[in-house]
Amino acid sequence: MKHLLPRLPYAQDALAPAMSKETLEYHYGKHLQTYIDNLNKMIPGTPYEDMTLEEIVKKADGGIFNNAAQTWNHTFFFETLTPRPAGIPPRLAEKLSESFGSVEAFKEEFSKASIGIFGSGWAWLAQDPAGRLKILAESGAGNPLTKGMKPLLTLDVWEHAYYIDYRNRRADFVKAWWDLVDWKKVEGRLQ
Ligand code: MN
Numbered sequence: 001m002k003h004l005l006p007r008l009p010y011a012q013d014a015l016a017p018a019m020s021k022e023t024l025e026y027h028y029g030k031h032l033q034t035y036i037d038n039l040n041k042m043i044p045g046t047p048y049e050d051m052t053l054e055e056i057v058k059k060a061d062g063g064i065f066n067n068a069a070q071t072w073n074h075t076f077f078f079e080t081l082t083p084r085p086a087g088i089p090p091r092l093a094e095k096l097s098e099s100f101g102s103v104e105a106f107k108e109e110f111s112k113a114s115i116g117i118f119g120s121g122w123a124w125l126a127q128d129p130a131g132r133l134k135i136l137a138e139s140g141a142g143n144p145l146t147k148g149m150k151p152l153l154t155l156d157v158w159e160h161a162y163y164i165d166y167r168n169r170r171a172d173f174v175k176a177w178w179d180l181v182d183w184k185k186v187e188g189r190l191q
Contacts, residue, residue, distance in 0.1 A: 001050055003036050006075045014083040018176040023164045028078055031160050035070040042067060057145050069141035073122055077156050082182035092187040099133040106135075107178065113137040114155050114174045125153040127191055152189045153181065 008028060013021040039056075042064050043049045048056045053075075056068040088096070093103050100106035106125075114123035117137050124136040126144035133152070136144055144151050155177060162173035 001052075003039055003053060003071060005033055005036055006079070008078055010081070010083050015081060015180055017165075018180055019081070020165050023162070026164065027156075027160055028074070032071070032074040032078075035067045035074065039064070039067040039071055054145065057143055066141045069143045072145075073141060073143055073154060073156065076151060077122075077154050080153060080182050080185050081180045083180075085179055085181060086183065088183045089187045092183060092190065095133060095190065100135075110135050110155075111171075111174050111178075114157050115171050117157050120158040123155045123157060124151055125186070126151050127189075131191065150189065150191060153186045 008024070012024040012028070015024065043056070046064070048060055048064055048068075051059070053068060053072050056064065057072050060068055088103060096103050096106045100109055110123060110125065113135050114137070117123065117139060119139060121137065121139040122142055124138060124144050126134050126136055126147075126149040128134055128149050134144075134149065136142075136147075136149075138144075155174065157170060157174070162170060166173045166176075
């Protein structure tokens with residue numbers, strides 16, 4: 001099965017200034033496209049050829065895992081951003097408070113995990129099989145699906161995600177990113 005570049009649910013200039021058009025042109029248009037192209041080149045003739053992207057992420061390792069997970073992670077990351085952010089819906093706010101003490105405490109802990117990742121990686125909010133919410137700091141292409149957890153929210157902290165707009169200032173990117181999160185989508189993923 002051939003994997004395709006997903007459509008963005010907003011225009012490439014719609015997230016500026018927090019995330020510029022140039023960042024999306026590179027991050028979505030070039031980085032994500034390259035992961036997809038690599039994946040499509042690597043899977044013909046392997047057991048992964050007819051699997052869904054999620055199955056590949058759960059089962060592959062090495063280069064196929066890296067390119068499949070980067071495809072999955074970026075698709076999820078971009079689809080969870082919005083130019084018209086609204087507040088956190090009550091059910092999700094309650095769940096976050098239950099797990100982390102308060103919504104503010106969750107944001108602080110998630111920001112700290114994102115900023116603390118050494119080198120390239122992804123911060124995640126995920127739900128474990130018992131329904132509990134967890135924050136995960138993953139390096140490389142790491143994804144909670146490989147740990148049997150359901151991803152709810154992710155933040156890309158690879159340098160390519162912020163270097164055009166923020167240079168080396170990852171913490172400033174993390175701070176600005178909070179205002180782009182589509183909380184309705186995050187809530188819709190709760191089990
Ligand atoms: Mn990225």
